[in-house]
Each structure stands twice: as C-alpha cells, then as structure tokens.
Amino acid sequence: xxxxxxxxxxxxxxxxxxxxxxxxxxxxxxxxxxxxxxxxxxxxxxxxxxxxxxxxxxxxxxxxxxxxxxxxxxxxxxxxxxxxxxxxxxxxxxxxxxxxxxxxxxxxxxxxxxxxxxxxxxxxxxxxxxxxxxxxxxxxxxxxxxxxxxxxxxxxxxxxxxxxxxxxxxxxxxxxxxxxxxxxxxxxxxxxxxxxxxxxxxxxxxxxxxxxxxxxxxxxxxxxxxxxxxxxxxxxxxxxxxxxxxxxxxxxxxxxxxxxxxxxxxxxxxxxxxxxxxxxxxxxxxxxxxxxxxxxxxxxxxxxxxxxxxxxxxxxxxxxxxxxxxxxxxxxxxxxxxxxxxxxxxxxxxxxxxxxxxxxxxxxxxxxxxxxxxxxxxxxxxxxxxxxxxxxxxxxxxxxxxxxxxxxxxxxxxxxxxxxxxxxxxxxxx
Amino acid sequence: xxxxxxxxxxxxxxxxxxxxxxxxxxxxxxxxxxxxxxxxxxxxxxxxxxxxxxxxxxxxxxxxxxxxxxxxxxxxxxxxxxxxxxxxxxxxxxxxxxxxxxxxxxxxxxxxxxxxxxxxxxxxxxxxxxxxxxxxxxxxxxxxxxxxxxxxxxxxxxxxxxxxxxxxxxxxxxxxxxxxxxxxxxxxxxxxxxxxxxxxxxxxxxxxxxxxxxxxxxxxxxxxxxxxxxxxxxxxxxxxxxxxxxxxxxxxxxxxxxxxxxxxxxxxxxxxxxxxxxxxxxxxxxxxxxxxxxxxxxxxxxxxxxxxxxxxxxxxxxxxxxxxxxxxxxxxxxxxxxxxxxxxxxxxxxxxxxxxxxxxxxxxxxxxxxxxxxxxxxxxxxxxxxxxxxxxxxxxxxxxxxxxxxxxxxxxxxxxxxxxxxxxxxxxxx
Numbered sequence: 089x090x091x092x093x094x095x096x097x098x099x100x101x102x103x104x105x106x107x108x109x110x111x112x113x114x115x116x117x118x119x120x121x122x123x124x125x126x127x128x129x130x131x132x133x134x135x136x137x138x139x140x141x142x143x144x145x146x147x148x149x150x151x152x153x154x155x156x157x158x159x160x161x162x163x164x165x166x167x168x169x170x171x172x173x174x175x176x177x178x179x180x181x182x183x184x185x186x187x188x189x190x191x192x193x194x195x196x197x198x199x200x201x202x203x204x205x206x207x208x209x210x211x212x213x214x215x216x217x218x219x220x221x222x223x224x225x226x227x228x229x230x231x232x233x234x235x236x237x238x239x240x241x242x243x244x245x246x247x248x249x250x251x252x253x254x255x256x257x258x259x260x261x262x263x264x265x266x267x268x269x270x271x272x273x274x275x276x277x278x279x280x281x282x283x284x285x286x287x288x289x290x291x292x293x294x295x296x297x298x299x300x301x302x303x304x305x306x307x308x309x310x311x312x313x314x315x316x317x318x319x320x321x322x323x324x325x326x327x328x329x330x331x332x333x334x335x336x337x338x339x340x341x342x343x344x345x346x347x348x349x350x351x352x353x354x355x356x357x358x359x360x361x362x363x364x365x366x367x368x369x370x371x372x373x374x375x376x377x378x379x380x381x382x383x384x385x386x387x388x389x390x391x392x393x394x395x396x397x398x399x400x401x402x403x404x405x406x407x408x409x410x411x412x413x414x415x416x417x418x419x420x421x422x423x424x425x426x427x428x429x430x431x432x433x434x435x436x437x438x439x440x441x442x443x444x445x446x447x448x449x450x451x452x453x454x455x456x457x458x459x460x461x462x463x464x465x466x467x468x469x470x471x472x473x474x475x476x477x478x479x480x481x482x483x484x485x486x487x488x489x490x491x492x493x494x495x496x497x498x499x500x501x502x503x504x505x506x507x508x509x510x511x512x513x514x515x516x517x518x
Numbered sequence: 519x520x521x522x523x524x525x526x527x528x529x530x531x532x533x534x535x536x537x538x539x540x541x542x543x544x545x546x547x548x549x550x551x552x553x554x555x556x557x558x559x560x561x562x563x564x565x566x567x568x569x570x571x572x573x574x575x576x577x578x579x580x581x582x583x584x585x586x587x588x589x590x591x592x593x594x595x596x597x598x599x600x601x602x603x604x605x606x607x608x609x610x611x612x613x614x615x616x617x618x619x620x621x622x623x624x625x626x627x628x629x630x631x632x633x634x635x636x637x638x639x640x641x642x643x644x645x646x647x648x649x650x651x652x653x654x655x656x657x658x659x660x661x662x663x664x665x666x667x668x669x670x671x672x673x674x675x676x677x678x679x680x681x682x683x684x685x686x687x688x689x690x691x692x693x694x695x696x697x698x699x700x701x702x703x704x705x706x707x708x709x710x711x712x713x714x715x716x717x718x719x720x721x722x723x724x725x726x727x728x729x730x731x732x733x734x735x736x737x738x739x740x741x742x743x744x745x746x747x748x749x750x751x752x753x754x755x756x757x758x759x760x761x762x763x764x765x766x767x768x769x770x771x772x773x774x775x776x777x778x779x780x781x782x783x784x785x786x787x788x789x790x791x792x793x794x795x796x797x798x799x800x801x802x803x804x805x806x807x808x809x810x811x812x813x814x815x816x817x818x819x820x821x822x823x824x825x826x827x828x829x830x831x832x833x834x835x836x837x838x839x840x841x842x843x844x845x846x847x848x849x850x851x852x853x854x855x856x857x858x859x860x861x862x863x864x865x866x867x868x869x870x871x872x873x874x875x876x877x878x879x880x881x882x883x884x885x886x887x888x889x890x891x892x893x894x895x896x897x898x899x900x901x902x903x904x905x906x907x908x909x910x911x912x913x914x915x916x917x918x919x920x921x922x923x924x925x926x927x928x929x930x931x932x933x934x935x936x937x938x939x940x941x942x943x944x945x946x947x948x
Contacts, residue, residue, distance in 0.1 A: 090669075090670065092711075128935070129664070129934060130935075146576040146577070146579065147934070148576035148932040148934060151934050151936075153708070155709070156707075156933070159708065160707075168661075186668070219936055220936060220937060230559060234559070234597075234598040237597075277589040277590075278583070278585040281520070281522075281595070481923070482919075482920070482931050483931075486916060489915055489916060490916070493911070501578075501586065501912050502578040503586075504560040504577070504583060504649075505558065505559045505560075506577055506581075506650060507937070
C-alpha cells in the first residue's frame with residue numbers, strides 16, 4: 089500500500105462516512121499517522137440522496153472528495169480500496185490493494201440495505217444508500233415514464249407509473265414526498281400526453297405509524313402532509329415479496345409496479361475477521377462497550393451505524409443516524425489520543441439533538457429535545473441544518489442556489505438519464 | 519410510438535444537439551406537428567465537456583432536459599429512442615421503439631469520434647463526445663492516480679501519470695490546458711506522496727500548427743500558453759497505434775501511457791437508409807444542397823455536423839461546430855414553414871461569427887471576423903459567450919458560481935469517481 093512506516097503510531101480507519109470522517113478529523117495534528125480507507129473517493133451526505141434520486145440536486149453537490157478534505161493534514165493517508173478481512177491476531181487489515189498493519193483500528197463501515205434475506209426483493213427492488221444507487225433510481229423513474237408513453241396496454245402503463253416505497257422511516261417519507269412533488273409540478277408538464285393521475289405513489293409501512301422513533305405529533309403530521317400531497321399511505325401492511333412485476337403483501341392489497349424502492353431496513357456493513365461473539369447476527373452490528381471498543385479487543389473500535397452499544401436505556405444500541413455516528417467518531421479519536429498519552433478514556437454519552445424529516449415544500453417535521461414543531465418553520469429549520477451540515481463552501485452554495493431555484497420555479501431540473509439503468513446498468517450497483 | 523395523427527403536417531427531427539434544437543425551436547407555434555427523437559433525454563452543451571472530464575463542472579449543469587425545453591410547446595413530441603434506419607421510399611423512420619411516418623425529415627445526428635478505422639485505438643483510447651464519456655475520462659484520470667500511489671515500479675507509475683491527447687484542435691487544446699491546471703493546483707495537494715513532476719501531458723498534432731482553422735496568431739499563442747503550463751506539444755507527429763500500453767507514432771518518439779484521449783477527428787453520425795450517392799464515405803457526412811436538402815430527396819434535410827454543404831468557398835463543407843449547426847437548423851425550420859405556405863425557400867449563407875478556445879485561467883484566444891486577440895480579455899469573452907450560450911437560468915447560475923469559485927480557489931472540486939471506469943464500466947460507453 090506504500091504507506092511509510094514512521095515512529096508515530098498508526099490508526100487505520102475503515103470508511104469515510106459520518107463516523108469515519110469525524111474520527112479522522114479528531115486525530116488531526118497529533119503525532120499519529122492516520123490511514124483512511126474507503127471504496128469511494130468521496131464522502132456521501134446520505135440525508136440528501138433522495139434529492140439526487142428525484143432530480144433536485146446533482147450528485148457532486150452532496151458528495152465531497154475525501155482527499156480534498158485532508159489536503160493540508162500531515163501524516164494523513166487516504167487509500168481507495170475495499171477491505172477484504174481483518175486479522176486482529178496480527179493487527180493487520182487485508183484489502184484489495186494489499187495488507188496494512190495498525191496500532192489502533194476504527195471500523196466505520198456504516199450500513200447497507202437490509203433485505204432480511206429476501207433475494208427476490210434484493211434482485212428487483214431499488215436501494216438508495218449511495219450516489220450511484222440514487223442515480224439509478226433517477227434514471228429508472230424517467231425511463232419508466234418514457235416507456236409508459238409508448239404502451240397502449242393500460243395495465244402495463246399503470247405498472248410503469250406505479251411507485252411503491254417500502255418503509256415509512258425518514259428515507260421512505262422524504263422520497264415519497266419528493267415523488268409526489270414531481271407528480272404535481274413536473275411530470276404533467278414533461279409528459280403532457282400521459283394522464284398523470286394514473287401515477288400512484290404507495291408508501292408501505294409495516295407498523296402502525298410513520299417515522300417511528302419521532303414524536304407521535306411528527307408522525308401524524310407527516311402522514312397528513314403525505315396524504316395531502318396524494319401519497320397512498322399503507323400502515324400495518326408488510327411486503328412479503330416482489331418478483332419484478334408484483335409486490336405481494338400480507339394484506340389483501342398487492343401492487344403491480346415496475347419501481348419498488350426498498351427503504352424498510354438497514355443493517356451494519358459487516359467486516360470479516362472478527363470473533364463470532366462480537367457480532368450481533370440479525371442486525372449485522374458489532375457489539376461495543378461504552379468506549380466503542382469491540383468486545384474482546386482493546387485496539388479495535390467500531391463507530392456509527394455498524395456499532396451496537398447497548399445499554400439499559402438503549403437495548404438495541406443507538407439509532408443508525410448521522411448524529412450518533414459523528415459523536416462516536418469524535419469521542420473515539422479523543423480516547424485514542426488519551427490512550428497514547430496514558431490518560432483516562434471517556435465513556436460515550438449520546439447527546440440526542442433531535443430529529444427531523446421533510447415531506448415537501450413548506451412541509452417538515454422537527455423534534456427537538458424540548459420543542460416539537462411542524463410546517464413551514466420546521467421546513468426552514470430542516471433546510472438550514474442540512475445546508476449547514478454539508479462539507480465545503482461550494483457544495484453549500486450550489487445546494488442553496490438549487491433550492492432557491494427549485495422553490496421559486498417549482499422545479500427540479502437535473503432530470504437527466506445520464507446512464508440508462510434499465511438497458512445497460514442493471515448489474516452495476518456500485 | 520403513440521404519436522397522434524393530426525391534420526397538421528409532421529416534421530421529424532433526429533437529434534437534439536445544436537442543429538436539431540435550433541430546428542425544433544424554429545418550428546414552434548406553427549400548424550406543424552414536431553417530433554424530436556434523441557437517444558438521450560437531454561441536450562449536451564459539448565463545448566464544456568472537457569470541464570466535466572477534468573472535474574471543473576458537474577454534468578447536470580451543462581446538459582438540459584429536452585422535454586423541459588419544450589414544456590409549453592403545443593404539437594411537440596419528444597421520444598427517447600435510437601433510429602435504426604430511414605425508409606425514404608415510404609417516408610418512414612424506423613426506431614428502437616417503432617416506426618414513424620413523416621412529411622418532412624430533418625437529420626441532425628451530429629458527429630461521432632473518427633478513429634479512421636483503427637480498431638485498437640478505438641478499443642483502448644478514450645473519447646469525449648458525450649456526458650458519460652466525459653465522466654469516464656474523469657474517473658480514469660483519478661483511478662490512475664490512485665493506482666500510481668501503489669506501485670513501486672517507476673515505469674508503471676510513469677505510465678499511469680502519462681496523459682497523451684491526440685489532436686490539436688479546440689478539444690485537445692482545452693483538455694490539455696485543463697489537465698495542466700489540475701497538475702499545477704490540485705493534484706500535488708491531493709497526492710502529496712506522489713512526485714507530480716512525473717506527470718506528463720503530451721499533446722500530439724499531426725500537422726504543423728495547433729487550432730488549425732483559427733488564425734496563426736491564435737495558434738501560436740495557444741501553443742505558448744500550453745508550453746507555459748508545462749504541456750509537451752508535439753507537432754508534425756502522427757499517432758499510428760495504441761495497444762493499451764504504448765502509443766506508437768511515425769516519429770522517433772513512442773509514449774507509454776495508461777490514458778490516451780483521442781480528439782483527432784470527428785465524422786458524421788451516419789444514418790442507415792439513404793441512397794449511396796448522398797453519402798461522402800470518408801467523412802461520413804451527407805451531401806446537401808444550399809437549402810440543406812439531402813441530394814435526390816426533397817423532403818429530407820441534413821443539418822449540422824452530419825451535413826456537408828460543399829461550395830467553391832467551402833469545398834469540404836462548413837466546419838463541424840456549433841455555429842453552422844445552429845444557423846442551419848434555424849434556416850431549415852424557416853424553409854419548411856415557407857414550403858408549407860408555398861413561399862420561396864432561402865439559401866444558406868454561413869455567418870462566421872468567429873471562433874475561440876480557452877487554455878487556462880486568464881488564457882484564451884479569440885478570432886472575431888475583424889479582431890483577433892489573446893489573453894485575459896479573450897478569456898473573459900470566452901467565458902461570457904459560453905455562459906450566455908448555455909440553456910436555462912439554473913445552468914448559467916451554477917456554471918457561473920462554479921467558475922467564480924474555481925477561479926478564486928484555484929480549484930476544481932467535482933473530482934468524484936462516481937462510477938469507476940477501469941473496474942466496471944469499460945464496456946459501457948453510452
């Protein structure tokens with residue numbers, strides 16, 4: 089891997105998401121060599137992926153080149169690679185570009201879509217955890233509309249214009265809202281020869297409320313907003329299968345749809361080589377103690393979505409979201425620095441800053457620890473927080489400009505099929 | 519294709535580039551049904567593709583959704599399809615989504631890369647005529663740098679950092695300049711552990727001057743600018759072959775390079791079904807008369823790059839650039855309207871507004887009919903003209919913002935490998 093051996097200890101971080109990035113930042117300007125490994129050369133701001141999928145933003149404005157972030161940082165090395173396995177007995181990470189030894193290892197591999205073992209759904213449904221996946225969804229939506237124009241078979245046309253989103257968490261809610269706005273303002277203009285009323289947006293949630301984990305007020309209001317926008321919200325309905333044509337459920341309603349987006353679950357992006365008892369099989373998360381140390385190891389940490397720090401208060405670990413990831417990444421960096429200088433390590437305490445979701449223009453729900461509100465003001469807060477959280481001035485400026493433009497013009501202009509999904513790219517899901 | 523038959527005559531336009539778009543615009547608000555067919559759902563502003571390839575702009579800001587452009591136009595239909603063949607005897611266009619009859623047909627298929635029959639070069643060299651191709655170049659440049667980091671073999675590392683651009687026309691010159699600026703300002707920061715001096719940018723031109731077709735002053739100055747930026751300019755050197763490793767030339771110098779960009783020629787994007795004698799084999803262009811009518815047909819027109827209107831003044835037809843394409847598209851629209859109202863058609867007279875090329879920041883060359891100038895002012899003129907020519911307010915604003923940012927920060931921030939080229943996409947060249 090051509091990383092120089094120095095007298096400084098080496099910390100290897102696997103993954104440049106929220107957690108990995110926070111850890112890498114926290115280790116800057118120390119007498120520590122940091123090596124960050126990621127399979128992408130950019131950090132993805134996942135909360136805005138749904139806007140890339142629905143033509144509101146270009147991918148380059150929500151992603152940031154990892155090398156650029158660390159341009160001026162000494163003793164920092166980035167390597168574009170996938171990790172094959174870790175060898176804790178030898179303190180070695182095995183990657184697609186060679187082996188690398190470490191003194192301390194931070195696993196920040198994040199999460200991936202959880203299909204709960206259903207290979208049919210995995211094969212035919214779309215997922216939205218990365219930029220290329222979001223671009224695939226964008227292409228597919230538009231390709232289906234182009235195809236809908238061509239058929240005289242009503243069932244077929246309905247299937248092409250039927251969108252099923254499985255999962256009523258923030259991703260599903262935000263995507264359903266964005267699709268509903270496309271249906272309202274954009275698609276009737278782009279496809280005047282289609283009857284856009286035939287377009288259906290179905291949001292299917294297995295439990296009895298949307299946005300589980302947020303307040304009941306937020307959940308109810310989000311549902312109201314979605315219904316107002318014309319989304320069919322199905323609660324207490326569980327998707328059993330999808331064969332590429334028909335979505336089968338445990339209820340009376342099945343759906344014939346060409347586009348199914350699976351936002352019903354995530355699981356840790358597991359890594360090979362850990363002892364069996366460190367891993368929670370079902371959720372594919374790594375058990376960590378209150379210092380984010382992986383059980384039975386003292387120099388391996390897991391942070392963010394892939395880590396499960398269970399306690400009485402959080403029996404299933406912290407929510408798989410940006411905030412716990414960032415906070416854990418930061419603290420692990422501090423703790424590693426303390427360790428090297430023989431200081432005491434600090435326990436992780438999650439500071440829940442609240443959560444929010446946007447449904448459409450002027451429509452968002454925000455739960456702060458002491459204040460819960462919905463509507464226009466919530467929407468501005470949502471925008472401000474997301475804009476502020478993007479890395480880099482250019483990204484902030486471009487996203488802001490796009491939002492202002494989209495708001496004024498009721499538009500989402502980046503609806504280009506740059507890489508057709510249906511014809512050529514179906515197998516490429518990088 | 520589900521296009522309604524009306525009492526209006528139907529004009530079918532193949533291709534939504536500069537020529538096709540100008541023709542479609544010219545036919546708006548007439549008692550004419552217009553059907554535009556393109557294999558992409560967007561218009562590409564080709565003059566700025568090199569900035570997408572070198573990380574200066576995101577693709578969405580130089581492309582524009584074709585449907586959006588014609589949102590409010592009545593009797594206009596867009597179809598996303600590839601044309602298989604035309605059948606002039608039956609007045610039918612055969613496409614991948616079915617047949618369509620026409621009253622008047624405008625062929626505006628543009629041009630494609632001309633490898634002059636060399637299948638090796640076609641297989642191993644990169645081309646840059648479309649957005650996906652530009653993104654492939656962007657990915658390849660960055661992937662090669664990531665790989666260069668890993669090897670200890672000096673020859674291999676040099677090959678990975680050796681860029682050969684074949685063709686000293688505007689595309690080759692602009693690309694070489696942009697790469698030189700990446701070498702200067704960005705790559706040393708992103709890859710501090712590489713010796714960027716080893717990066718070579720070779721621009722190979724078969725004749726004795728760059729920018730053939732522009733003034734000798736422009737040509738000389740462009741060469742000066744490039745040399746000043748550290749580009750190796752090779753004149754009177756002809757590339758004979760490239761096997762993926764070594765570029766063979768007719769001179770003493772061969773080049774070992776992993777990245778070869780072929781900008782040495784274009785040819786018409788020919789269409790099947792025309793009589794043999796309408797086609798100029800070598801250049802793959804369609805012979806047209808002064809009304810852009812294809813020889814031996816009265817209701818088939820060819821415009822833009824694919825058309826060859828030869829005259830005493832222009833024995834090889836007009837240059838394959840945006841200006842003749844736009845002017846021909848406009849005039850053909852007018853002439854078709856005249857034809858339907860039994861008015862006299864007008865001959866095409868090319869209004870040469872001049873040409874320009876940019877080499878780098880503050881460095882451009884401009885040839886206007888009555889004034890030729892180079893340097894900072896030329897660069898501002900180049901920027902203004904290109905900004906002004908982009909379609910849509912959003913695109914103009916985003917490009918402007920990027921340019922200001924890149925200028926102030928000496929940066930090109932959109933350097934993301936969104937779809938790896940080397941590993942996965944080599945066969946996909948859509």
